Amino acid sequence: MVGKTDRITKGRISAPKIGLIMTTALASVALSGCSTNAAAPAATSFAKAQSALEKGQVNKAITYAEAAVLAEPRNSSFRAMLGAAYLEAGRFNSAATSFDDALELGDEDPRTVLSYALAKTALGDHGSALAMLNEWEGAINPADMGLAIALAGQPERGVHILTNTLRGGQNTAKVRQNLAYTYALAGNWRAARVMAAEDVPANELDARISDWAANAKPEDYQVRVAGLLNVRPTSDGGQPRYLALSNFPSQQMMVAEAADQAPVEVAAAPSETEALAFGATTEPAAPRVAVAEVTDAPAAAKPAAKPAMRYISKAVVQDIPAKAASKPAPKRVVKAASQRRMAVATGKAATHLVQLGSFDSRAVAEAKWNEFKAQFPQLKGRDSVITEAVVNGQTYFRLAAAGFGQSSANQMCSAVKSSVAGCFSYAAATPPAGAVKQVVRVAARTR
Numbered sequence: 283m284v285g286k287t288d289r290i291t292k293g294r295i296s297a298p299k300i301g302l303i304m305t306t307a308l309a310s311v312a313l314s315g316c317s318t319n320a321a322a323p324a325a326t327s328f329a330k331a332q333s334a335l336e337k338g339q340v341n342k343a344i345t346y347a348e349a350a351v352l353a354e355p356r357n358s359s360f361r362a363m364l365g366a367a368y369l370e371a372g373r374f375n376s377a378a379t380s381f382d383d384a385l386e387l388g389d390e391d392p393r394t395v396l397s398y399a400l401a402k403t404a405l406g407d408h409g410s411a412l413a414m415l416n417e418w419e420g421a422i423n424p425a426d427m428g429l430a431i432a433l434a435g436q437p438e439r440g441v442h443i444l445t446n447t448l449r450g451g452q453n454t455a456k457v458r459q460n461l462a463y464t465y466a467l468a469g470n471w472r473a474a475r476v477m478a479a480e481d482v483p484a485n486e487l488d489a490r491i492s493d494w495a496a497n498a499k500p501e502d503y504q505v506r507v508a509g510l511l512n513v514r515p516t517s518d519g520g521q522p523r524y525l526a527l528s529n530f531p532s533q534q535m536m537v538a539e540a541a542d543q544a545p546v547e548v549a550a551a552p553s554e555t556e557a558l559a560f561g562a563t564t565e566p567a568a569p570r571v572a573v574a575e576v577t578d579a580p581a582a583a584k585p586a587a588k589p590a591m592r593y594i595s596k597a598v599v600q601d602i603p604a605k606a607a608s609k610p611a612p613k614r615v616v617k618a619a620s621q622r623r624m625a626v627a628t629g630k631a632a633t634h635l636v637q638l639g640s641f642d643s644r645a646v647a648e649a650k651w652n653e654f655k656a657q658f659p660q661l662k663g664r665d666s667v668i669t670e671a672v673v674n675g676q677t678y679f680r681l682a683a684a685g686f687g688q689s690s691a692n693q694m695c696s697a698v699k700s701s702v703a704g705c706f707s708y709a710a711a712t713p714p715a716g717a718v719k720q721v722v723r724v725a726a727r728t729r
Contacts, residue, residue, distance in 0.1 A: 324353035324360065331363055335370060343367040348525060355530035358387035362394050364525075369397060372508060373518040374404040383527045385414075386689065388696050392422045399430050404507035404515070408435040425452060429460040433506065437468035455481045466494040634691035635667060635682040636707045637714070638698060644668055647681040651724075654683075660694055666724045671716035680714070684723065 331346035347364040354360055365380030381398035395418045402411035411434040419427060424447040432440030444461040462477035475491055482490050497505045508515050523529075638654055641647045651666045664685040671680055686694060691707035698705045708714060 324350050324357070327353065328360055328363060331367060335363075335367055340367060340371045344371060348522065351525055355525070355527070356387055356532065358384045358389040361387060361527075362389055362391070362397075364521075365394075365397060365401070368518075368521070369401060369511065370513060372511075372513040372516040374401045374504070374507070374515065375518040376521040377401040378405060378407075378410075379521045386527060388693070390421075392418055395422065396426060396430055399434060400507055400511075403430075403434045404504045406503055408503075412436065425454070425457045425460055429464055432464040432467045433503075433510075435500075437464055440464040441468055441470075463494060466491070466498060469498075471495075631687055632685050632710070634686045634688050634707050634709055635684050635713075636686055636691050636694045636698075636705055637680055637682045638705050640671075640678045640680050642678055644670070644679050647679040650681055654681075654698075658694075658697060660697060668724075669713070669717050671714070672718050673716045677718075680717075684710075 327346045327350035331343045331350060334340075334342035334346060344364070344367045347360065347367045350360040351357070351364050361380050361384035365377045365384060368374075368377035368380055378398060378401035381394055381401060384394055385398065395414055399411040399415050402408070402414070412431070415422070415427065415430055415434065422430075424443050428440040428443035428447065430440075431443060441461065441464050444457060444464055448457050448461060458477055458480045459482075462474050462480075465471070465474035465477060471491065474494065475487065478490055479487055497509060504515055639647075639650060641650060647668045648666075651668075655661045661683055664683045667682040667684050669680045669682070671678060683694070686707065688707070688709075695705045695707055
């Protein structure tokens with residue numbers, strides 16, 4: 283139960299916002315790229331969901347966002363919009379699922395991460411919230427990161443982050459008030475009052491501190507999040523099953539599953555990457571980096587251009603009096619990480635490898651490994667695996683990176699394919715056919 287029902291009005295909570303503001307909006311919706319019958323309804327539903335959400339018509343926004351996701355289920359922007367609509371409705375379970383789906387599909391907006399962490403915090407799943415925040419820490423504004431960490435159960439760490447941010451020159455009302463509230467969550471009420479007094483008028487200070495104290499108990503996590511968002515928590519059985527991401531596997535996943543079930547052939551067949559790199563005959567081919575592209579659409583039907591969309595949610599910020607808020611404060615732009623960081627999987631968790639290319643000599647493969655590491659931070663700390671193989675009479679050397687789980691392997695391939703080359707992931711237990719010698723595995727020097 284939420285508790286403190288006397289402070290809740292129909293659909294919204296009347297108490298003043300006391301911490302994070304994670305209301306949502308969408309921008310940059312370009313409909314000119316919709317050239318197919320399948321894309322147009324999805325983009326139209328997406329635009330209507332955006333409009334409804336901006337007008338506070340949350341139920342309409344959910345209906346349209348669900349329609350957009352159903353029409354184009356593997357669009358990360360649509361999934362993020364659906365999560366935003368669920369969050370505004372107080373449906374934290376559904377929101378967490380939708381934001382998680384968006385991230386799984388490649389959404390790299392730190393604000394999606396913050397929204398996911400907030401929904402998980404409201405559900406009491408602090409472990410998942412902290413794990414995601416830790417993974418994206420380098421891409422998130424520390425002013426937001428500190429308070430999000432505190433809300434997820436680590437207020438002392440939040441104080442440390444925000445104090446360093448303040449000392450580092452980001453001396454704004456937002457940082458000061460986030461730090462004040464984080465002090466309160468850590469139980470340091472004297473410091474909370476001193477810091478809050480920097481921006482809150484004296485005649486409002488007692489009310490502000492009392493409001494924080496009313497929801498300071500550890501078990502009040504959902505009340506805190508609901509109050510910060512100014513929403514009423516709703517009984518939520520979760521996102522509709524027919525929208526589950528597992529119902530819409532990518533073409534690559536389906537091909538891999540079919541390959542796992544197919545009988546083993548005597549002759550080694552080239553992978554799609556190797557076929558493009560060396561050709562389908564036994565004629566020697568010029569050395570080149572593999573450039574095969576695996577898309578979510580069948581090869582016979584190239585997908586039409588999708589509308590360019592960008593999910594935006596407002597920054598995490600403390601609510602402050604209008605007088606203090608009206609003063610212009612210097613802005614600090616935090617550069618978001620261009621690629622998502624991935625932890626190196628070890629032991630039983632290291633189930634998959636990612637093949638980055640096939641080359642005509644081991645020396646070239648070794649040199650390319652250094653180039654890939656310099657270009658993709660996700661490869662830091664991973665072992666390289668070079669396998670000699672023969673396909674259609676052509677000898678080549680496969681270069682792969684180890685230390686991935688299935689999900690992180692797919693994410694790695696997405697990052698590589700979007701940049702310079704093609705790649706594919708495979709289970710360590712079922713490596714590609716054609717190897718003629720034992721693999722050469724070089725351990726990362728950072729270990």
